[in-house]
Amino acid sequence: MTNLLPGFIMTMVCFQAFSQQPVTTYPKITGYVGILHPVVTFADGDKPHYNFDGSYVVGMPTGINIWKSSALGFSMEFVPLIRAANGTSRMNNFLFHPGALFGLGKGYTLAARAAFETSGRYGFTPVLNKIVKKNKGSSLFVAVPVPVRFGNDLPSSLTVGFQFGIIF
Numbered sequence: 001m002t003n004l005l006p007g008f009i010m011t012m013v014c015f016q017a018f019s020q021q022p023v024t025t026y027p028k029i030t031g032y033v034g035i036l037h038p039v040v041t042f043a044d045g046d047k048p049h050y051n052f053d054g055s056y057v058v059g060m061p062t063g064i065n066i067w068k069s070s071a072l073g074f075s076m077e078f079v080p081l082i083r084a085a086n087g088t089s090r091m092n093n094f095l096f097h098p099g100a101l102f103g104l105g106k107g108y109t110l111a112a113r114a115a116f117e118t119s120g121r122y123g124f125t126p127v128l129n130k131i132v133k134k135n136k137g138s139s140l141f142v143a144v145p146v147p148v149r150f151g152n153d154l155p156s157s158l159t160v161g162f163q164f165g166i167i168f
Contacts, residue, residue: 028067034165036061036079036145044155055085061163065101073101075111094118097125107131120152131167138168 036059041049051057063077077097082089099113111127129143143163150156 024070026067026069030065030067030167032061032063032065032141032165032167034061034141034143034163035059036081036161036163038147038159038161041157041159043157046155055083057081057083059095061097061165063097065167067101067103069103071103073103075099075101075113077113092119099125107134115147115149117149121149121154122151123147123149127163138166140164140166 038051038057038059040051043049059079059081061077061079063075065073065075067073075098077095077099079095079097080091081093081095083092094117096116097113099111102110102112104110107130109129111125111129113125113127115121115123115125125145125147127143127145129141131139131141133140141164143165145159145161145163147159147161148157149159
């Protein structure tokens with residue numbers, strides 16, 4: 001009996017160590033919500049326009065990610081944008097943002113998104129995303145979106161933004 005005890009203890013220790021590492025199965029579906037702050041916009045021939053310079057724009061990206069593997073996924077994002085100026089605010093744009101996700105490792109993801117806005121603008125948005133805190137049922141992230149827009153008789157533009165949120 002005493003000869004079996006060390007083997008039993010080792011088996012239990014090994015079982016316990018291996019059973020605590022979750023195995024991710026694919027496809028994997030996650031959702032997220034965040035806050036988006038455009039920081040600066042550059043347009044053809046114009047000087048840079050900064051958020052808070054006469055108005056403030058904020059967005060609330062909400063989306064669903066479908067991961068095929070840890071390296072590749074699809075995302076569908078919806079972003080209502082609110083503009084505040086002169087003591088009033090209103091939703092002035094809605095963005096449909098489908099795209100591909102590329103897992104880069106170490107908590108980094110690159111999203112390559114198409115962009116279709118109710119304002120009549122369209123384009124694409126690369127987004128670099130980083131998980132900054134991983135919890136049991138959710139993760140906190142920060143991201144840098146770089147929207148490039150065309151159309152609606154306006155000059156082409158490039159914006160740099162800051163986004164943060166929670167993935168669940």
